[in-house]
Amino acid sequence: MTETTNGICREDFAGATIITIEDASLPVVRWVAAAPGGSSLDPAGKSGALSMTMDLMLRGTQHKSREVFSSHLEGLGSSLSALGGNELAMLRGLSLKRNLGETLGLMREVMLEPELSEQEFEILREETIDDIVSIPDDDGSLCGVFWRRALYGEHPLSRMPSGEIGELLNLTLDDVKAMHQKVFEEGRLLWVFSGDITPAEAREAVESIYSTDTPREYLQTPTEPVASRQAPHIVVIDKPDRVQVQLRVGHMAVSGEHEDVDPLWLGSTAFGGTFTSPLTHEVREVRGWSYFAATEFRRQRRTPSPMVMHTAPAQEDLVDCLKLEWELFTGLADGQLAHKDIERARQYILGRYPLSIATASDRMVPALYLELLGKPAHDIYALPRRIEKLEAKVVSEAMNKHLDPAKLLVVMVATAKDVVDGLRAEFADATIEVRDYREGLTRPS
Template sequence: MKQLLIEDHTADYVFISIVLRSGSLVDPGGAEGMAYLAANTLLLGTREMPRAVFLDELDYLGASLDVSVGKESVILEGEVISRNLDPFIKLLGDVIKFPALSVDEIEKLKRRTVAELEQIRDNDEALCAVFHGRHMWGNHPYGRPGKGTSATIGAIEHGSIASFLTAHVRDSNLIVAAAGHIEPAQLNDLVTRYLAGIPGEATTIPVLSTPTPAKGVRVFLVDKPERTQTQIMWGHPCIHAGHADYFPLMTANTAFGGTFTARLMREIREKRGWSYGATSRVGVDRQTGSFTMGYAPATKDAVAAIRLGHQLLETFVFEGPSAEELEFSKSYLTNAFPFRIETAAKRLGQMLETELLARPSNFVETYVQNVEAVTLEKAAEAVSRHIQPANITLTVVCTASDIEPELRSWDKVCELHVVPYDQM
């Protein structure tokens, strides 16, 4: 069980994260959402402490506790005043080792999860993200819905959640990370006393390859009635966190669509007023990543905005960023970075992310140096190698009949599909 620590004795509180190196990628086939449900059962109490009593105990300690689920990790994170750290860690240890797994509480959790999934239909931005992830990744494991679907959540049984936790809550699979008013010996003592006895080896996360982007411009219209505004997302699979081109590509993308004054925002928002926001992102994980860009024009401007977005991307890939754009991007990134590590909790977050993404241990210390080392040539080469406007997926939440005919006549499109919005 690995331990990470950021000491900060200027404040009388401690942030704690217990990390499981297993996320939604290890969901069994047909049981998407298993990791999500299993992780959230850790907020439902212990064998000796039902949910209501468990929540009362958290309140008594003045502590907070939440859980997040990613593709490759589950993070149980909380905060407590330092004098209550001992009982708080004991509580976390009991939750990890002896979760309540109440049938009634799990059924309530499943119903809440299904309700949350169904609510996505009313949020066009979230709806677009769900469909875009599915279509961009295709059959790749990253295309599976991390939170599951109404059908898969409904089919997951109590016993399978217990089996999932037994398989993945393993000593070698855990990280305990702390920041604040705590010393190394104290953390080690708490881990030894309250997290000892967890079995050793865990099921490993499958090794994945970055998929090759599908050929051509593929369009998926998520058909929803009476839309006066659209949600547009472009994207394709891209580099992983440890790739040698990470800094050149990330810095170049910041110039294209990573700030409020970037090229994409200027053209879509400032010059034409088509969308309040227009952004692009290079998102990375340990094994793969993606390039995405998005904006939300009115239906009457959607096709023009789609054509312009693609044209801007083609030009950016062909020419790369300008010298002025790159210098602004580097200045923005280096000047903003101190705010990402200004507190002990933020520094711990960076340390934990470095560990989970298998980045070099000095990633944070050398971040500014690596950004400053990006040249115009390196940025242009990275963009040319990894951004592919000719092989990209476009997802649009819209009323399909409003824009389908015009999009079908666009010579860039190699295939176009209309998908009902309620078939999530």
């Protein structure tokens, strides 16, 4: 089945779905081969399996050593890279049009004939663990790890896509080989091409790697729901000698499939998505507590996405800053977001969003995520019209419906002995737990 709308062609074959976004202004082709599910495909107790598999695939093939492979690729001026996330894993390519055939030949070796050597596996595992061990050196990254753990609890999404140290140490090369076979030899992939390439050439490109006529199915991912907290909870990641606190405050909202995702996104932008939004203005401009103050809501996720406030106050201002954020969030949940703030955010999105999809390459990942949500890729062009038509009342109602200050999760990197008493005194209704900042981020002794 072939469908072309606004310059985006979608073709569905037995063995693959191919999206082509043509732009012949430069003789360059970009592409993505995506495996839906991402790290959610990792077996229980084997986190990092898919990430390790994809990185290892790029470290030599059955026909070329790692050095020879890299030299050949660099000689073409092309690139191949891997990127793994919670919901999506991607192999990405970039090539001049004249070198597309040779680059795809190398990609075929990567996908179907990787070496997957024991030596490179051990080297990669050590490098991956080294990267994880370094996370506590950066408070922002550290807060992100503990936020993920606290938000998702026992759900598979609580694991880092790169893997947890203890589980990486239990991972074997056989696990990687099994993952490679399942995802790349047998599983269905979603392909997106952009640049100087036609739909027919895009299908030919995929056919040079494997037959699109051979039936393939997307791999099934865990479907268990993410548990929602029923009472406010504060996690203090205890790190000595902190002067500044990395602070995240929020709770789970909705997935990209939910009918309220647009009003929630507009509301999130209005609340803390610009320098003039209430959260940013009150925390940054009025009180000077944090240079950075913003909200985050990822509107294109298949699993529910949280609405999160990010700030970084001085430790001495922490309690006051958190109290203010709590009050502002409560007003937001009560539907008190001012219409002028919603209108200002609407105009910002209508002016900014077209720039984010201005080129064919810019449209690739948004089109890919829409496909995974079961929406047409050309829906990227429809978003401004929907935002333009959204009534302020609908935005406020969505905030009231999906936000609840009684369910707030707070995660911070701070020095526990300096902040816990103040937190207990001010937030008596919240449970507080203290975690060591190195937990799960050091090598076993």
